[in-house]
Amino acid sequence: MTGPELAEAGRLLAAARRPVVFTGAGMSAESGVPTFRDAQTGLWQRYDPQELATPAAFRADPALVWGWYETRRRGVRRALPNPGHRAVAAIAARLPETVVITQNVDDLHERGGVPAPVRLHGSLFAPRCSACARPAPLPSDLPPSADPPEPHDGAEPHGGAESHAPEAHDGPLDPPACADCGAPVRPGVVWFGEALPSAALAAAVEAASGCDLLLTVGTSALVHPAAEIPLVAARLGAPVVQVNPVPTPLDAICAVNLRGPAGEVLPALVRAAWPDDAVG
Ligand code: BJW
Ligand code: ZN
Numbered sequence: 001m002t003g004p005e006l007a008e009a010g011r012l013l014a015a016a017r018r019p020v021v022f023t024g025a026g027m028s029a030e031s032g033v034p035t036f037r038d039a040q041t042g043l044w045q046r047y048d049p050q051e052l053a054t055p056a057a058f059r060a061d062p063a064l065v066w067g068w069y070e071t072r073r074r075g076v077r078r079a080l081p082n083p084g085h086r087a088v089a090a091i092a093a094r095l096p097e098t099v100v101i102t103q104n105v106d107d108l109h110e111r112g113g114v115p116a117p118v119r120l121h122g123s124l125f126a127p128r129c130s131a132c133a134r135p136a137p138l139p140s141d142l143p144p145s146a147d148p149p150e151p152h153d154g155a156e157p158h159g160g161a162e163s164h165a166p167e168a169h170d171g172p173l174d175p176p177a178c179a180d181c182g183a184p185v186r187p188g189v190v191w192f193g194e195a196l197p198s199a200a201l202a203a204a205v206e207a208a209s210g211c212d213l214l215l216t217v218g219t220s221a222l223v224h225p226a227a228e229i230p231l232v233a234a235r236l237g238a239p240v241v242q243v244n245p246v247p248t249p250l251d252a253i254c255a256v257n258l259r260g261p262a263g264e265v266l267p268a269l270v271r272a273a274w275p276d277d278a279v280g
Pocket of ligand 1: 023026036037103104105121189190191193194196218219222223224246248260263
């Protein structure tokens with residue numbers, strides 16, 4: 001990231017009235033939540049998505065899949081929003097028509113100050129029946145070995161370098177049974193081959209169609225249809241600014257590529273847009 005690129009992105013953000021912030025796993029990487037496709041640390045380097053993130057995988061071995069997601073959910077519970085999440089909240093506070101669209105299944109945007117992001121791929125915190133779709137309660141986070149989240153005073157919001165990756169995979173765990181029909185409860189996320197929630201997808205397309213800036217953060221832009229959201233905005237003339245340490249397929253359509261980690265670049269971008277504000 002160079003000074004002129006940051007300054008140009010800051011100008012675009014300061015001029016925007018209806019920005020969309022579109023986020024992927026890299027948004028939460030500095031909170032210690034692993035991405036999917038990064039070399040060394042990505043989940044798909046260690047786990048086969050076909051065995052864990054498809055409807056067929058759940059049918060074949062519900063305990064394997066449920067246990068893996070429970071381990072990840074507990075990891076996310078221990079993670080904290082990082083300065084990038086706070087910067088997104090600062091943008092939304094400054095520009096009330098901001099729409100935050102996330103592919104992430106964690107709750108770090110909410111805890112970072114964005115109460116209702118548009119969720120394209122569901123949530124780790126919204127399990128439902130695999131047969132009748134009735135929402136199911138979250139399992140208790142006990143046993144007592146689970147560390148409680150650190151109290152957070154807002155002064156040092158970084159989740160820290162500590163990884164909350166499912167290193168110590170707790171192993172298979174039978175899912176609870178639905179209180180209505182008795183079928184196994186499943187994670188409330190979108191697996192490969194499943195349709196995205198139609199209301200969320202429609203809201204995302206509408207926001208991207210009407211935005212005057214799209215800021216894409218921490219996504220490899222390889223998974224469809226979510227990856228088409230920045231393309232919709234670009235096609236209709238909105239500038240696209242990308243925050244990512246490495247190139248992605250979106251580079252070519254971006255007005256500005258800010259190469260760097262979200263937790264550093266986004267606060268710098270907010271400062272560049274509104275130098276007189278005490279944010280970031
Ligand atoms: C940092 C950073 C830092 C690191 N700061 N940045 C068109 C073409 C080809 C294929 C398809 C197509 N249309 C559909 C498909 C099939 C498939 C698909 O896209 N496959 C491709 C992978 C080839 N799509 C689907 O199956 C979708 N469903 C569908 O199309 O249904 C059709 C249908 C219609 C009607 C009825 C029925 C069916 C569903 C996709 C669901 C994706 N689910 C997952 C798992 C969610 C649950 C879970 O968490 O386990 O969603 S997969 C995974 O990928 C997860 C993510 O949300 C998603 C995107 O990943 P993301 O966020 O981009 O992460 P990474 O790891 O890929 O990238 C991280 C980035 O961060 C990198 O660029 C880093 O450099 C960067 N980074 N540190 C900033 N500090
Ligand atoms: Zn049921």
